[in-house]
Amino acid sequence: MVSFGGVLKEWRGIRRMSQLDLALSAEVSSRHVSFLETGRAKPSRDMVLRLGEELQMPLGARNQLLLAAGLAPAYGATKLAEADRAPLQQAVDWMLQRHAPFPALAIDHHWVLRAMNPPAAALLSTSGLQLGDSLIDALCSNDQLRASLVNLEQVEALTLQRLRSELANLGKDAVLEAAVARLQHRVAAQPKQDLGEMPAVIPTHYRFNGLELKLFSTLSQFTSTGDIAMSELRLEMMFPADNPTKEVLLALFSGFE
Structure with a gap:
């Protein structure tokens, strides 16, 4: 299973953002972003959603980021009621x-x-x-x-x-x-x-x-x-x-x- 840190780093690379860029955008420290990528820190649900938003990830990819963090998906993958x-x-x-x-x-x-x-x-x-x-x-x-x-x-x-x-x-x-x-x-x-x-x-x-x-x-x-x-x-x-x-x-x- 791909780690949360691995997925986060991959998408940061796709968006061509440094750890500092992402940290400033998400209003956290670059040290915290580094710890999230190395697994030294575990993200909260709000943090995962904030990072997904700042990286402008598609909704499906944000679900995958949540799953990698051990959290439930936030967006409907099946038909709505x-x-x-x-x-x-x-x-x-x-x-x-x-x-x-x-x-x-x-x-x-x-x-x-x-x-x-x-x-x-x-x-x-x-x-x-x-x-x-x-x-x-x-x-x-x-x-x-x-x-x-x-x-x-x-x-x-x-x-x-x-x-x-x-x-x-x-x-x-x-x-x-x-x-x-x-x-x-x-x-x-x-x-x-x-x-x-x-x-x-x-x-x-x-x-x-x-x-x-x-x-x-x-x-x-x-x-x-x-x-x-x-x-x-x-x-x-x-x-x-x-x-x-x-x-x-x-x-x-x-x-x-």
Whole structure:
């Protein structure tokens, strides 16, 4: 079993914090942090939670830190009671539904599809994607999806940047690390391009049933929930990047508003 001190030191290294940095942030002495890492001091529950907060650890990792200290997990690893989760699920449903006629979907931290509104379902159906499928796997190996992306190489490069950012936030994750490695290989094989001045918005350019759609995305997620699954959920709301795309989506999906 990994010791509390070992887990704490590993995450301090991930966040690139010295013992003094963490001590100042958590308002304790650097000597105390050192004693916690070497096992000379045993942390209280409040201290473990404070250190997890200062290290910005994901909720699941904070549970592991508590377990390493011999303490019970603090965050729900299983589904909340229906009554407790209902407001969260209603918020997800409301946002996805109200975003029509524009596509919107919900993915977990491994980019697995968990929910989508009818416009998003229609857009992805041409590639055979359904709930429970991984968007990362699809981008790497789904020939229909790859063929539908006019700017595939640009999407791969931008997705790689996003995955790296998410991995940096999570600290470590075998699934995302493997995805980064796969996309790094693809992006490295692409010819170097002089992109010049970057535009304000870099859309994903789809071919959809003979139509051209240019969409950009915004991301939302819960920041004040103790439920691991809901804290890891991301809502991706797609918007038209030009007027022709807006007109097509309004014509196709206005009935879903």
